Amino acid sequence: MTDPGLLREFEARFGSDPDPWGFETSDYEAAKREATIRACRPLVGKHVLELGSANGVLAADLARSCAQLVAVDAVPAAAERARERLRRAPHAMVVVGLIPHAVPVATYDVVVASEILYYLDDEAYASTLGRMETWLAAGGRVVAVHWRPPGTERPRSATDVHEDLARLPFLRLRETADTDDYLLSVLDRR
Numbered sequence: 001m002t003d004p005g006l007l008r009e010f011e012a013r014f015g016s017d018p019d020p021w022g023f024e025t026s027d028y029e030a031a032k033r034e035a036t037i038r039a040c041r042p043l044v045g046k047h048v049l050e051l052g053s054a055n056g057v058l059a060a061d062l063a064r065s066c067a068q069l070v071a072v073d074a075v076p077a078a079a080e081r082a083r084e085r086l087r088r089a090p091h092a093m094v095v096v097g098l099i100p101h102a103v104p105v106a107t108y109d110v111v112v113a114s115e116i117l118y119y120l121d122d123e124a125y126a127s128t129l130g131r132m133e134t135w136l137a138a139g140g141r142v143v144a145v146h147w148r149p150p151g152t153e154r155p156r157s158a159t160d161v162h163e164d165l166a167r168l169p170f171l172r173l174r175e176t177a178d179t180d181d182y183l184l185s186v187l188d189r190r
Contacts, residue, residue: 003121006153007074014055014077023057032145032182036114037061039143039175039186046109049135051099051128052116056082062112063089070106074098100128107137113144117161118154125156133170136189142171145184158183 013020023029036058040048043065053059053071055078063069069092073079079096086092095102099120111132120128132142144165146158162185166173170190177184 003119003153006119010075011077014075014081018081019055019057021054023055028181029057032114032184033058033061035177035184036112036143036145039145039177039184040110040112040141041065043110047106047137048110048112049103049106049108051103051111051113052119053082053094054078056085056094058112058114059092059094060085060089063092066110067091069093070095070104070108072097072099072102074102099124100131103131103135106135107140108135109137109140111135111140111142113142113146115146117144118146118156118158121155129164129168132165132168136170138189140189141174142187143184144187145182147182148180 046066047068048062048066050059050062050071053073056071059069059071059082063086071082072095073082074097076096079094083094086094142165144162146161148158150157162183165171165185165187171187172190174186174188
């Protein structure tokens with residue numbers, strides 16, 4: 001997410017409500033999170049990068065099984081909530097900053113992008129897709145899941161994002177889950 005107005009709006013939302021989108025209570029979020037975790041498996045011994053961690057609900061589930069987790073979010077209030085949620089997971093780190101620049105230089109076995117890539121402006125989006133190859137370890141996996149309904153605050157659709165990922169020459173589309181609510185793609189490094 002790179003739009004300053006949208007960043008302020010998200011900061012205000014997380015500042016006034018620890019769970020503004022119901023990540024902890026929504027049936028939609030629970031089903032999407034379960035499908036996302038299933039798509040990431042196996043996680044044991046893996047280094048995981050989560051782009052757009054929000055308040056850390058998905059990050060906490062990822063941290064239960066992986067060896068190392070780096071969660072990145074541009075919204076300080078959201079990142080603080082994620083840190084609090086992950087305080088008992090010493091192998092998990094939350095980074096505050098804009099994607100892709102805030103992502104620590106490392107290689108990851110799994111890169112998770114849940115409802116984040118369509119928020120990026122054109123420059124950040126192109127740069128993020130360009131850096132995926134350097135982030136992703138040999139044999140690594142990208143799991144992308146995005147809400148299908150359009151939104152004026154998102155420069156591109158879920159379909160656009162997932163088609164762009166599938167066109168990256170170093171990735172092979174392994175499977176998709178296309179529901180009325182979200183699109184989930186699993187892409188493995190060639």
